[in-house]
Amino acid sequence: MLRITCPGCQSKLNAKERLIGQTRKCPKCGYDVLIQAPADAPADAPVPVQAQADNAAEDTPVVQLEPPQETEGLARVVPVAEPPRELKPPNKYLICDRQRIIAVWEGDGTGWQLKTPSGLISAKRNTEQIPQQGAFRLIELRIAHGADSIYVSGIVCHELTPRWALPVIARGDNLILDKIVGPSGISRDHKQMIRRYLQDTFMPEVWRKRDDLVEFLSNEDIHTQGLV
Numbered sequence: 001m002l003r004i005t006c007p008g009c010q011s012k013l014n015a016k017e018r019l020i021g022q023t024r025k026c027p028k029c030g031y032d033v034l035i036q037a038p039a040d041a042p043a044d045a046p047v048p049v050q051a052q053a054d055n056a057a058e059d060t061p062v063v064q065l066e067p068p069q070e071t072e073g074l075a076r077v078v079p080v081a082e083p084p085r086e087l088k089p090p091n092k093y094l095i096c097d098r099q100r101i102i103a104v105w106e107g108d109g110t111g112w113q114l115k116t117p118s119g120l121i122s123a124k125r126n127t128e129q130i131p132q133q134g135a136f137r138l139i140e141l142r143i144a145h146g147a148d149s150i151y152v153s154g155i156v157c158h159e160l161t162p163r164w165a166l167p168v169i170a171r172g173d174n175l176i177l178d179k180i181v182g183p184s185g186i187s188r189d190h191k192q193m194i195r196r197y198l199q200d201t202f203m204p205e206v207w208r209k210r211d212d213l214v215e216f217l218s219n220e221d222i223h224t225q226g227l228v
Contacts, residue, residue: 006033021163023135032135034162078224081140081156086174090143090150095166095176097134101193103169112169113178124170132167135161137184138176139173140196142228152207154228155194155216159184183225191217206223 002015006026013026021033026033087093089107096102101115103123113120114129123130142154158180160166168175186194195217198207207213216227 002035002037004033004035006031021133022078023162026087030190034133034135041056057152076223077183077185080225081154082227083158083180083209084140084177086177090145092141092143092197092201094139094141094193095169096137096139096193097131098187100188101197102131102136102166104197105173112174127167127170130170135162136165137186137190138180139186139190140226141194141198150206151209152198152202152213154226155186155213156226157184157186157190158225172195183221185224186226187222 002017002020004013004015005011006013009031010205011026013033015024015035017037020037021035023032023034025031031082084091087105087107091107094101094103095112103112104120105112110120110122112123114123114126116129121129136159138158138160140154140156140158141152142156143150144153147219159177159182160179161181165176167181168179213227217222
C-alpha cells in the first residue's frame with residue numbers, strides 16, 4: 001500500500017501498488033491525483049507493515065484510492081464516435097494536457113510537431129521535450145470539404161493512458177492511437193485551447209458558420225465526448 005498526498009486538498013490517501021502510473025480522482029476534492037512510487041523505492045517495492053501502522057496512527061484521516069470499476073469514468077462521458085484507426089488529412093489532431101496544447105498533427109508530411117512558445121518543432125528531433133506522464137487528451141478536429149470551401153465537421157476527444165503515451169509520437173504518426181483508453185469529455189480549458197487553435201489556423205468561415213459547434217465550444221458541458 002502506498003501513502004500519497006492529494007495536491008488539491010492535502011488529504012492523506014492510500015493507494016494500492018498496482019495503480020502506480022494511473023490517475024485517480026481524490027474522493028474528497030475531486031482533484032486528479034497521479035499515483036507514483038516513492039522516490040527512494042522501486043515501483044514494485046512493498047511498503048513495510050510497520051510503516052503502514054505508523055501512517056495509520058497519524059491524525060489526518062486516511063482515504064482509500066481504489067481502482068475504478070470497469071465502466072466507471074467512461075459512464076460519465078457521452079460517447080459520440082469511435083477512436084480513429086489512422087490519422088488522415090485534412091483532419092487535424094491535438095494532444096493536450098490541462099494547461100496547454102502539447103503537440104499537433106496537421107497532415108502536411110511533417111509528422112507530430114511539439115508546440116512551443118517560439119513555434120512548432122519536430123517531435124522526432126526533440127524527444128527530450130516530450131512529457132513522459134500526465135493527464136493527456138487526443139482531440140480530433142474533423143475537417144470536411146464543401147462545394148467551394150472546407151469546414152470543421154466535428155470535434156472528438158479521446159483519453160490517453162497517463163504514462164509513457166506521448167514518447168511514441170516521435171516514432172510514428174499513428175502509434176498514439178494505440179494509447180487511447182476511452183472517450184473523454186472536453187473541459188472548459190480544452191474548449192478554450194480548441195477555439196484558439198481554430199482562430200490561429202483557419203479563416204473564420206471554416207468554423208464559425210456552424211452555430212452548434214460554436215455553442216458547444218462555449219457551453220459548460222464537460223461530459224460529452226464531442227460533436228459530430
